[in-house]
Amino acid sequence: MDSIFHEKQEGSLCAQHCLNNLLQGEYFTPVDLSSIAHQLDEEERMRMAEGGMASEEYRTFLQQPSGNMDDSGFFSIQVISNALRVWGLELILFNSREYQSLMINPINEKAFICNYKEHWFTIRKLGQQFIKTRFYKISKRTDIFTVIFAILYLVNLVK
Structure with a gap:
């Protein structure tokens, strides 16, 4: 790979950029993710509605904003997970029982989608190193990690 693909983040569209960084191309737009959220x-x-359209719970639910996206462009983990399924990829939560029961060795994984303080980003393996691209309104930055440092970073991120 000659270069690392990364987009400059616009608004709170970090989920879009996170997915595109993972896939290394412009594959998802805000419209695509909004469609999944809807x-x-x-x-x-x-x-x-199965519980009854006249129920208090249903009426309260209808008054709530979407839990899958907001007006700023932030998208939920469910939207990201469904977007990955389009590519035949599965998102498994790092600290979930499923991840632990599979006894997955993080060193063998190709990528991680992370959320820190309502910001989605990708740590992706390219060759023998991991890269993390971060986006700010004024700049973009790529961090290159060794495998061991990437694992330590992920463990500390979960804490």
Whole structure:
């Protein structure tokens, strides 16, 4: 790979940039992710309606804003997970029982999607190193980690 793909973040669209960095290309737009979020919202609405459309819970649910996206452009983990499925990729939470039961060795993984203080970013393996691209409104930055440092970084991020 001659270069590392990374986009400058606009607004709070870190989920879009996180996914595109993972895939190393411009594959997702805000419209794509909004469409996934709306689909998830509709599925949630239908599940809530099963309990009765006249129920207090259902009426309260309808008054709530989307849990899958907000007006700033922030998207939920569910949106990211569904977007990855389009590519045949599965998101497994690092601190989940499923991850631990699979006894996955982080060194063998190709990428991690992280969230720190409501900001999504990717740590991706390229060759024998991991890269983390970060986006700010005024600059973009790429950090290159050794495998061991990347694992230590992830462990500390989870704490």
